Amino acid sequence: MNAHKSDWNDIHIAYQVATLGTLTAAAEALDVHHSTVLRRINALEERLGTRLFHRHARGYQPTEAGIMLTQAAENTQNDFNRLLGKLAGTDNQLSGTLVLTTVNNMADILLPLLAEFQTLYPSIKMEYAADSRILKLEHGEAHVSIRPGNKPKDLDYVVQHLGEIPMTLYGSKSYVQQYGCIRSLEQVVGHRLISTIEPYSQISAIHWMNSQVDPQQISLRVNDFNAFIPAIKAGFGAAPLSCWLAKQHPDLYPLIEPPVQWAIPQWLTTHVDMHRISKVQAFTQFLKQRFKAMHQQK
Incomplete structure (x- = not known):
C-alpha cells in the first residue's frame, strides 16, 4: 500500500x-x-x-x-x-518558557534578576543560556538576548540600548596594599595584570591591556572572563571587572575610578516576530527598569 x-x-x-x-x-x-x-x-x-x-x-x-x-x-x-x-492566544499569555541568552560572564548580575522576575510571573519558566556563542534569535534558539559591546546589526532584530556597565581594574586587599592604587592608566607600570587568551578587541579594557601594557606585566591569561575573580583572589594580580559584579565581592578593591572609555554598552535584543509576545514584553520591560535602577545606584 x-x-x-x-x-x-x-x-x-x-x-x-x-x-x-x-x-x-x-x-x-x-x-x-x-x-x-x-x-x-x-x-x-x-x-x-x-x-x-x-x-x-x-x-x-x-x-x-x-x-x-x-x-x-x-x-x-x-x-x-x-x-x-x-x-489561540498563546502570544498573549504570561506563561510558558522564556529563554534568555547572553555571554557567560553575566550570570552574577542577571540570575538574581531572573529570580525576581519569576517571583512576579510564576507561570513563566526561565531558561538561562550563557555561552561564548550567543544563540540565534532568528532560529528560535532564544526569545531575548543581551549583547555587550557593539550594537547588533542583524536584520529583523529589535535592538534597544539597555545601558552601559562601568568597568575598572580590581585587585585583592593584599594586592592593593603591596602595589597601591593608580590615578591614571598611564601609571600602571610595575603592576601585575590578568588578561584573556583571546584578544576581545571590542572590549576596551582588554584592548588596552593588549595594546598599551608591557606583555611582561601580564601574569596570567585565561580563556573565560569568569576566571578573573578567582585569579585575582589567588594572587595573580589585578583584572578589569564590571563594577556591578565587583560590588558583590567586598574583598575586591578598585585601583582607579572607572575609565569612561571602558564602559560596556549592553543591547537588549529580540526578533521582530517575537518582540510583541506578552511574556517577552513583560521581561524586556522588567529588565529595562532594573538596569535603569542599577545605573542610578552606581
Whole structure:
C-alpha cells in the first residue's frame, strides 16, 4: 500500500464525504466543485488499492477500509482542533518558557534578576543560556538576548540600548596594599595584570591591556572572563571587572575610578516576530527598569 504517499487533502475530502454522506454536501462544505470531490476520492482509492465507499443512489457509505480511514481522520481532526485551541492566544499569555541568552560572564548580575522576575510571573519558566556563542534569535534558539559591546546589526532584530556597565581594574586587599592604587592608566607600570587568551578587541579594557601594557606585566591569561575573580583572589594580580559584579565581592578593591572609555554598552535584543509576545514584553520591560535602577545606584 502507498498510503504514506497519499495527499492529506484527499484524506480530508474522504473524511468529509464519510461524515456528510454525499459528494454534493462534501463539495459545499469544502467550497469546491462536485467533480473535484469525485476525482480526488477515486484517486485516493486507486493509490490505496482499496474501496473506501459503497456507491448508492442516496449517497456514499464507507466500507470497512473507509471506516478505518474515517476514524483515523476524525482523531487527527480532533487533535488538530485541540492544538488550535491551545495555540489561540498563546502570544498573549504570561506563561510558558522564556529563554534568555547572553555571554557567560553575566550570570552574577542577571540570575538574581531572573529570580525576581519569576517571583512576579510564576507561570513563566526561565531558561538561562550563557555561552561564548550567543544563540540565534532568528532560529528560535532564544526569545531575548543581551549583547555587550557593539550594537547588533542583524536584520529583523529589535535592538534597544539597555545601558552601559562601568568597568575598572580590581585587585585583592593584599594586592592593593603591596602595589597601591593608580590615578591614571598611564601609571600602571610595575603592576601585575590578568588578561584573556583571546584578544576581545571590542572590549576596551582588554584592548588596552593588549595594546598599551608591557606583555611582561601580564601574569596570567585565561580563556573565560569568569576566571578573573578567582585569579585575582589567588594572587595573580589585578583584572578589569564590571563594577556591578565587583560590588558583590567586598574583598575586591578598585585601583582607579572607572575609565569612561571602558564602559560596556549592553543591547537588549529580540526578533521582530517575537518582540510583541506578552511574556517577552513583560521581561524586556522588567529588565529595562532594573538596569535603569542599577545605573542610578552606581
